[in-house]
Amino acid sequence: MGVIPVSLAGCFLALALILAPGLTVTAAKADEVTFDLRVERGRVPANLRLIRVKQGDVVKLRWSTDRTTILHLHGYDIEMKIEPDAMAEMSFTARATGRFPVSVHKPKQGGGHTHDPPLIHVEVHPR
Ligand SMILES: [Cu+2]
Numbered sequence: 321m322g323v324i325p326v327s328l329a330g331c332f333l334a335l336a337l338i339l340a341p342g343l344t345v346t347a348a349k350a351d352e353v354t355f356d357l358r359v360e361r362g363r364v365p366a367n368l369r370l371i372r373v374k375q376g377d378v379v380k381l382r383w384s385t386d387r388t389t390i391l392h393l394h395g396y397d398i399e400m401k402i403e404p405d406a407m408a409e410m411s412f413t414a415r416a417t418g419r420f421p422v423s424v425h426k427p428k429q430g431g432g433h434t435h436d437p438p439l440i441h442v443e444v445h446p447r
Pocket of ligand 1: 392394423425435
């Protein structure tokens with residue numbers, strides 16, 4: 321009597337192994353990639369100024385800062401205010417390929433805003 325459950329378990333194991341490669345491919349098509357970015361005196365460390373991801377990735381940019389700053393991811397057009405002592409997450413699916421700057425918005429007298437040179441660039445590469 322004890323033999324049957326054991327062979328059944330073996331059967332399930334074989335099935336799982338057959339399915340595994342398919343699952344791996346699916347996961348590789350939509351990676352979730354997270355970057356921790358610290359803005360200090362209006363700058364991001366040099367080694368983090370170019371973020372490279374693949375098309376389809378779910379990208380999470382986790383920002384922290386030493387002063388209140390308004391960020392704008394161009395192209396994807398995400399604007400976000402980040403403040404000291406709080407982590408702010410900028411999350412998007414990288415559908416469009418290209419090179420997209422994240423710049424700081426500063427209110428301009430008489431309306432509108434100005435852009436400083438970009439803090440970082442996000443490069444979305446075709447898969
Ligand atoms: Cu802008």
